Amino acid sequence: MQPIKIQPIKMLVDFIDLRLGVKDLYTKELNGYLLPKNVNAWYTLGAVLVVLFKLQIITGILLLMFYVPDAEKAFASVQYIVNEVPFGWLFRMLHAIGANVIVIALLLHMLSVLFMGSYKGRREFTWLSGFIIFNLTMGLCLTGYLLPWSQLSFWATTVATDAAGAIPVVGDYLVEFLRGGPTVGNQTLGRFFALHVVGMPLVLLGLIGVHLFCVKRRGISSPPFGPDYSGNEDLPFFEHEKHPGGIPFFPNYFVKDAAVICFFMAFLLAIIFYAPGLFFPESAFQPADPFLTPPHIKPEWYFLWAYQTLKIFPSEIVGLGVQGVFMTFLALLPFIDRGPERRPGKRPLFVTCYVLGILLFVAISVWGHYS
Amino acid sequence: MSTHVTPPQRRKFLFTMLGGIGALIGAASAWPVFRFLAPSDADSGSDQVLVPRGDVVAGKAHFFQYRGKPAVIMQPSPGSFIALSAVCTHLGCVIAWQEQAGEFLCPCHGGRFSADGQVLGGPPPKPLESLVVQIDGDQLKIG
Incomplete structure (x- = not known):
């Protein structure tokens, strides 16, 4: 007689499947979810960002256990986390440097979508929700920047909030409203803290949900390269973009996702262990002093372009206007660029503007850094 | 003696290795979290x-x-x-x-x-x- 073989994992899966139909979900959403045959590594950046955002939530919750959002105690609480709490330095670094890596991944994600024209084919909502996520992430970076209550935090926030004063009529009131008072102080810390840990993350989670829904509902776009590429058909009705004969998301593409996620995690850990001071100038280690502005105070690298643009134009309002026009143009790009062609080789004007735009961003940022 | 490895054997080996590496990474990540949350001796x-x-x-x-x-x-x-x-x-x-x-x-x-x-x-x-x-x-x- 054959001995009865007990398979606990199979029994557990069967138990859950009987109640929730998970095997059907696996077939439909993972193994049966087909991606274009020529899908490339740039498509993994969404998954990378999901993992990085999750890391921010986990490390953020851990830091909250020791952080004190009070102007008198905030700096000391961060110092305590970094110097006294076991592995506090690691979670603080993962959170602060992870935010920079998120911005890098977001920029790469958006640049790859632009280059491959993936915003086309009635994906306006996908692009718009992604664009708002990008801006919200910038807001999270700005509000999070103040929380350590260092000289850098204090004066970078003073400069950033002061920029709103250039808006005619309501500017001065807006600055005071943003700060919760005439200057950056305890009340600013309170509102930035609330926005950073509750308000903005809640909106961000909702928006990520909308973005993923749009991606899933509309269907993944095919990369516009190689013989497999076929243009979008302008049908007068909704149609989910399918990829018959494509590769399964799980396990095939999942492995590629995992590999790029590992690469980004290695990149993040490499900065933490080999260049921990990369994003922390000296003023980040001095407690905020409202009576002493440190020399050469600069915003984070991803705000340098905006900072320098304000300096280039003789009037702040013109500088703000230029930034506003550029960002609005970028937000509405899928509504403006209506042509069906997605192959970069067939879009010389777009590619020229794209390359020049990146060079301009880099040049203005470098100029801002050394100015 | 045959050295041929069948696909199910290969799959089982790879899954075991992956599980092992995953468990190691999980433990390595969980330890700092545990230490961070554990009450400090100084307190x-x-x-x-x-x-x-x-x-x-x-x-x-x-x-x-x-x-x-x-x-x-x-x-x-x-x-x-x-x-x-x-x-x-x-x-x-x-x-x-x-x-x-x-x-x-x-x-x-x-x-x-x-x-x-x-x-x-x-x-x-x-x-x-x-x-x-x-x-x-x-x-x-x-x-």
């Missing part, structure tokens, strides 16, 4: 606390922190000192000194203790924990 305070002798007046109770918990020291007769944990042995409330009655009362459920920590009445199951006191000049060394 529990020193094993020995010094209290100035002048702070402990005869007939009165002097409360202080000992290893992160409230404790109390008394001088029942001149030159003799008693130190006790101020945490009630019933449900952990902090006892209060009743000068008139010359006893400790737990305000939560009415537990009563004598000045040397013995249970006089109420629900406490055992006496208050006693702490060692040494006289060191003008200081009282507790613990």
Whole structure:
């Protein structure tokens, strides 16, 4: 007689499947979810960002256990986390440097979508929700920047909030409203803290949900390269973009996702262990002093372009206007660029503007850094 | 002997390796989280606390922190000192000194203790924990 073989994992899966139909979900959403045959590594950046955002939530919750959002105690609480709490330095670094890596991944994600024209084919909502996520992430970076209550935090926030004063009529009131008072102080810390840990993350989670829904509902776009590429058909009705004969998301593409996620995690850990001071100038280690502005105070690298643009134009309002026009143009790009062609080789004007735009961003940022 | 590896064998090997590596990474990630959340030794305070002798007046109770918990020291007769944990042995409330009655009362459920920590009445199951006191000049060394 054959001995009865007990398979606990199979029994557990069967138990859950009987109640929730998970095997059907696996077939439909993972193994049966087909991606274009020529899908490339740039498509993994969404998954990378999901993992990085999750890391921010986990490390953020851990830091909250020791952080004190009070102007008198905030700096000391961060110092305590970094110097006294076991592995506090690691979670603080993962959170602060992870935010920079998120911005890098977001920029790469958006640049790859632009280059491959993936915003086309009635994906306006996908692009718009992604664009708002990008801006919200910038807001999270700005509000999070103040929380350590260092000289850098204090004066970078003073400069950033002061920029709103250039808006005619309501500017001065807006600055005071943003700060919760005439200057950056305890009340600013309170509102930035609330926005950073509750308000903005809640909106961000909702928006990520909308973005993923749009991606899933509309269907993944095919990369516009190689013989497999076929243009979008302008049908007068909704149609989910399918990829018959494509590769399964799980396990095939999942492995590629995992590999790029590992690469980004290695990149993040490499900065933490080999260049921990990369994003922390000296003023980040001095407690905020409202009576002493440190020399050469600069915003984070991803705000340098905006900072320098304000300096280039003789009037702040013109500088703000230029930034506003550029960002609005970028937000509405899928509504403006209506042509069906997605192959970069067939879009010389777009590619020229794209390359020049990146060079301009880099040049203005470098100029801002050394100015 | 055949060295041929069948696809199911290969799959099983790869899954085992992947599971092992995953478990290692999981454990390596969980350890810092555990250490970050675990109570710090520094928070529990020193094993020995010094209290100035002048702070402990005869007939009165002097409360202080000992290893992160409230404790109390008394001088029942001149030159003799008693130190006790101020945490009630019933449900952990902090006892209060009743000068008139010359006893400790737990305000939560009415537990009563004598000045040397013995249970006089109420629900406490055992006496208050006693702490060692040494006289060191003008200081009282507790613990």
